[in-house]
Amino acid sequence: xxxxxxxxxxxxxxxxxxxxxxxxxxxxxxxxxxxxxxxxxxxxxxxxxxxxxxxxxxxxxxxxxxxxxxxxxxxxxxxxxxxxxxxxxxxxxxxxxxxxxxxxxxxxxxxxxxxxxxxxxxxxxxxxxxxxxxxxxxxxxxxxxxxxxxxxxxxxxxxxxxxxxxxxxxxxxxxxxxxxxxxxxxxxxxxxxxxxxxxxxxxxxxxxxxxxxxxxxxxxxxxxxxxxxxxxxxxxxxxxxxxxxxxxxxxxxxxxxxxxxxxxxxxxxxxxxxxxxxx
Amino acid sequence: xxxxxxxxxxxxxxxxxxxxxxxxxxxxxxxxxxxxxxxxxxxxxxxxxxxxxxxxxxxxxxxxxxxxxxxxxxxxxxxxxxxxxxxxxxxxxxxxxxxxxxxxxxxxxxxxxxxxxxxxxxxxxxxxxxxxxxxxxxxxxxxxxxxxxxxxxxxxxxxxxxxxxxxxxxxxxxxxxxxxxxxxxxxxxxxxxxxxxxxxxxxxxxxxxxxxxxxxxxxxxxxxxxxxxxxxxxxxxxxxxxxxxxxxxxxxxxxxxxxxxxxxxxxxxxxxxxxxxxxxxxxxxxxxxxxxxxxxxxxxxxxxxxxxxxxxxxxxxxxxxxxxxxxxxxxxxxxxxxxxxxxxxxxxxxxxxxxxxxxxxxxxx
Numbered sequence: 001x002x003x004x005x006x007x008x009x010x011x012x013x014x015x016x017x018x019x020x021x022x023x024x025x026x027x028x029x030x031x032x033x034x035x036x037x038x039x040x041x042x043x044x045x046x047x048x049x050x051x052x053x054x055x056x057x058x059x060x061x062x063x064x065x066x067x068x069x070x071x072x073x074x075x076x077x078x079x080x081x082x083x084x085x086x087x088x089x090x091x092x093x094x095x096x097x098x099x100x101x102x103x104x105x106x107x108x109x110x111x112x113x114x115x116x117x118x119x120x121x122x123x124x125x126x127x128x129x130x131x132x133x134x135x136x137x138x139x140x141x142x143x144x145x146x147x148x149x150x151x152x153x154x155x156x157x158x159x160x161x162x163x164x165x166x167x168x169x170x171x172x173x174x175x176x177x178x179x180x181x182x183x184x185x186x187x188x189x190x191x192x193x194x195x196x197x198x199x200x201x202x203x204x205x206x207x208x209x210x211x212x213x214x215x216x217x218x219x220x221x222x223x224x225x226x227x228x229x230x231x232x233x234x235x236x237x238x239x240x241x242x243x244x245x246x247x248x249x250x251x252x253x254x255x256x257x258x259x260x261x262x263x264x265x266x267x268x269x270x271x272x273x274x275x276x277x278x279x
Numbered sequence: 280x281x282x283x284x285x286x287x288x289x290x291x292x293x294x295x296x297x298x299x300x301x302x303x304x305x306x307x308x309x310x311x312x313x314x315x316x317x318x319x320x321x322x323x324x325x326x327x328x329x330x331x332x333x334x335x336x337x338x339x340x341x342x343x344x345x346x347x348x349x350x351x352x353x354x355x356x357x358x359x360x361x362x363x364x365x366x367x368x369x370x371x372x373x374x375x376x377x378x379x380x381x382x383x384x385x386x387x388x389x390x391x392x393x394x395x396x397x398x399x400x401x402x403x404x405x406x407x408x409x410x411x412x413x414x415x416x417x418x419x420x421x422x423x424x425x426x427x428x429x430x431x432x433x434x435x436x437x438x439x440x441x442x443x444x445x446x447x448x449x450x451x452x453x454x455x456x457x458x459x460x461x462x463x464x465x466x467x468x469x470x471x472x473x474x475x476x477x478x479x480x481x482x483x484x485x486x487x488x489x490x491x492x493x494x495x496x497x498x499x500x501x502x503x504x505x506x507x508x509x510x511x512x513x514x515x516x517x518x519x520x521x522x523x524x525x526x527x528x529x530x531x532x533x534x535x536x537x538x539x540x541x542x543x544x545x546x547x548x549x550x551x552x553x554x555x556x557x558x559x560x561x562x563x564x565x566x567x568x569x570x571x572x573x574x575x576x577x578x579x580x581x582x583x584x585x586x587x588x589x590x591x592x593x594x595x596x597x598x599x600x601x602x603x604x605x606x607x608x609x610x611x612x613x614x615x616x617x618x619x620x621x622x623x624x625x626x627x628x629x630x631x632x633x634x635x636x637x638x639x640x641x642x643x644x
Contacts, residue, residue, distance in 0.1 A: 170364035173331050176351040177358045177435075178378035178425070188381070192368045 027254070031055075031247040038243045054248035068223050069249055072231035075220075076253075079141050079227055080209040083148035088202040090149070091156025096186065098157065099164035100172070110161075117154040122214040129218050139221040147215055152205040159204065163197030164190065203264045207257055228253045281342035281355075281432035282307045283328060283465055289336035290323050290489075297323045299489040300337070305433075310459050310466045314476040315486035315512075321469045324486075325435050328467065329358050341432055357426035361438040363418045365410040371421050372397070372406045378429045396424040399461065400454075416447045423458065433465040440475060452478060473513050477501065485509050507641040510561045510634060516598070519567070519608045521560045522638065525552055534560065537603045542581040545630040551644050552635065559641065561634035567610035569599065569624050582627040590618040599624065 030038045031054060033047035058069035097103075098110055128147060129138065137143035167190055175185035191198075213229040220226045232249050235242040288301040298320040305311050313321040326332035328339060330351035339346050346354050357378075365374050372393050379389045397403055400420045410418055419439060426434055439455070440448045456479055459466050470476055476483050477497045485492045485500060485508075493505045504510035504518070511517040524535045525544070532544035532553055544552050552558055573582045588607075589600040597615040601608050601624075610626060618624070635644040 168362060168364065170360045170362060171366070173329075173351075174358060174360060174364040174425075175366075175377075176331070177329055177354075177356060179352045179381045179429070181350065181352060184381060188377075189366055 024254070027247045027250050030244060031251045033244065035242060035244045038247075054244050058245070058248060058252075067231060067234040067245065067249065069228075069231060069252060071223050072226055072228045072249075073252060075141060075225060076210060076227040076229075079144050079148065079225075080206050082141075083145045083152060083209050084202055084206040086145070086149045087152035087156050087205050088160075088198065090153050091201065091205075092160050092191075092198055094153070094157040095160025095162075096164050096190070098161045100169065110157075113154040113157060117151075117158075121151060121212075125215055125218045128215065132219060138219060139225050141225050144216060144219055144225060144227070147219065148209040148212065151212075151215075152208060155208070156201050156205050159201035160194065160198055163194045163201070166197075167193050200264050203260045207260060207264075210253070210257055281465060282340075283433055283467065284340040285324075285328070285337065286340070287337035288324070288327065288334060288339065290320070290327060290332065291335040296489050298327070301491060303484070303491075303494075305465055305467065307465055308463050310456075310468065310479060310481045311484065312468045312470060312476040312480035312482070313484050313486060314470055314473060315492075317471060318488075319486040320489040321471075321486050322437055325358075325437055325467060325469045328354075328433075329356055329435050330354050331358075355429070355432045356435055357429055357431040357433075358435040358437065359422050359426050359439045361441050363410070363422040363442075365418055365421055365425070367410050370407050370409055371402060371413070371424075374410070374421055375402075375424050375428050378425070382429075392428045396427045399427065399458070400424045415443050416451060419443060419451055420454075423455070427458075427462065431464070433467060436466065436468040436470075438470055439468075440470070440472075448475075455479060474515060477513070483513075485512060503643070504561075504634065505643050507559060507561065507636050510636070510643075514563060516564050516609045518561045518563050518634070519603075519606070521562075521603050521606050521608070522557060523560050523604065524557055525555055534558065536560070536581070536583065537585075540583045540603070542583070543579075545579060545633065548635060548644065555638065557638040558644070559636040559638055561636060562608075562628055562632070564598070564609040565611045565613075566632040567608065567626050567628055569610060569612045570627050571625070573625060573627060579630040580627045581630060581633070582625065584623050584625050587618060587620060587622050587624055589620060 029045070029047060032050050032052070034049065034051060034053070037044055037047060037049070058067055060068075060070070098106065132138040132143050137146070171189050171193065172182070172185040175189045176182065180188060211229065212227075216227050216230050217233075220230055228249060232246055232253075235245040235249070283305040285301050285303040288298060288303075289296070290298040301324065313324060315321050323332060327334050328341075330346065330349060334347060341354055341356065366377065369377065375393045375396050376389045379392060384392075397406060400423060402417070402420060402424060405413060405417060405421070410421070413421065419442075422439070436455070440451055443451060452475060455468075459479075468475075468479060480497050482494065483497055483500050484494050487508055493500050493509045495503070500509060500513050504513065507520060511520060521536065526533045526535055526541070528541075532549055533541045534544055534552075536542050574580070585601045585603070587599050587601050591598045591600070592615055594615075595613070597612045597618060599610040599612055599618065601610070612618070636642060637644055
């Protein structure tokens with residue numbers, strides 16, 4: 001009986017796993033085969049012919065460019081990393097302030113930051129479009145970075161606040177009696193301890209920017225600033241859809257995200273384990 | 280090498296007063312213990328001296344310098360926390376040398392000073408370990424080592440032994456005492472444990488609700504408590520407290536110890552007690568002596584018999600529990616023999632060992 005229960009459990013796990021992974025597998029498989037085969041009925045799960053055609057075209061390896069994927073990739077990398085660095089720097093300082101200092105209206109400010117995060121991004125698209133067009137930063141990486149920073153700061157503040165709270169305040173106090181200034185105590189003691197948490201927050205922020213579609217689709221217009229998710233739409237023609245191309249660009253997009261997700265997961269599971277303070 | 284001086288020190292949190300007008304001079308090399316129940320302001324006082332808590336009023340001097348406005352780093356005091364607060368990402372030797380590294384001392388000198396602390400505290404084998412790999416006692420020792428290396432003007436201990444088990448606590452207590460004798464530095468030590476206070480202190484300060492109740496040597500506060508609070512706080516088991524009526528019969532002042540026990544007021548107290556209706560009598564457990572038969576010596580004695588409610592044998596002594604005026608009383612029997620519940624035992628008390636407190640003000644008479 002126990003045996004059957006166990007086997008049943010693992011079958012359920014397997015079933016759910018397949019269900020979850022199916023779209024991903026389909027994208028991956030489709031990226032390496034010609035378009036007609038993707039549309040074949042009944043579905044052909046294992047390609048008859050593997051090809052790198054979409055990738056070579058995308059990155060113009062044989063001289064022919066279908067979609068400027070490399071430019072999009074670069075845009076994505078620059079926009080996501082710059083916005084992440086800025087957001088995590090601000091978030092770290094903000095989070096530390098919320099975790100360690102008492103000031104007037106602290107809870108209200110914190111709440112309003114969280115509420116700002118609750119506004120659906122897409123509802124801001126029209127005002128942002130008009131604003132950016134007037135200021136003249138529409139279709140620039142700078143504009144997109146600005147939006148992503150605004151989007152990510154409340155999130156990084158919220159996360160880092162939590163990580164700093166986990167560090168006993170005696171840590172900074174003992175450092176200060178040991179001769180540190182407040183900043184030295186932060187830099188030498190609290191920051192290294194919160195390091196894994198801040199890293200995780202940074203990766204979350206990066207992924208948020210990396211995957212963002214709604215706002216970018218309105219604020220970016222040309223190759224100059226389009227990110228990968230928007231670039232994907234280049235495969236949408238008036239009468240045809242290049243599914244293989246879309247899947248290929250999706251693979252390019254997914255791989256870094258997948259790697260980073262693995263890293264975050266590790267940090268979240270291991271958590272912050274301390275030995276310096278009796279728990 | 281410095282004395283610490285508090286002048287009119289006050290701390291308020293909004294309307295709540297944590298420490299009230301505290302005046303105190305701690306001479307160089309003194310081991311001062313602040314003791315009191317939780318919330319009495321002892322930790323707040325210590326944190327104000329360290330500079331971790333802003334002061335609401337008054338002045339703090341370390342050496343000859345007023346340090347009110349100084350950052351903790353400029354006060355040259357070391358603090359040992361209850362939860363050790365070791366830096367978890369550094370090894371033992373990095374923990375020890377951290378303050379010197381921050382002060383930009385050259386590496387050779389750091390090494391020498393760390394080695395010195397390692398020798399004093401016996402941490403040689405643990406130098407390369409991280410705090411998570413240490414036991415509670417070892418962590419405590421590292422925390423003390425970290426305070427030593429800087430040779431501060433004063434050590435501040437904030438309940439450093441509360442997280443240790445009973446056996447280790449006794450052991451570390453002795454080590455702290457030895458350390459103080461070796462280093463000859465001013466120590467201010469906060470605890471809620473009166474045994475720690477008694478054993479470690481040159482001078483004890485008993486605090487309650489932000490006020491100093493009594494300052495004195497351990498023996499002094501033990502034998503001459505100024506009020507009921509100090510009397511019951513210092514000593515284990517706590518001093519027996521009995522609320523008694525004072526009656527007059529045949530021109531003699533009598534104290535009603537229990538419904539059927541009337542005793543004479545000690546001669547030297549007659550003048551002070553004659554006009555009172557009630558008095559609080561305080562007697563330490565060891566002063567209530569169980570005897571086979573009442574002695575006829577010339578000493579002034581209170582003597583009575585009472586049935587025992589409970590006897591707790593502790594090996595070297597047996598604690599006898601009975602009731603006077605419906606209050607639980609503990610007596611210590613130093614030559615233990617088996618005692619039955621309900622057994623009538625003769626007790627006698629030397630009157631010069633008895634404490635009297637005013638019923639209204641709770642102050643010693």
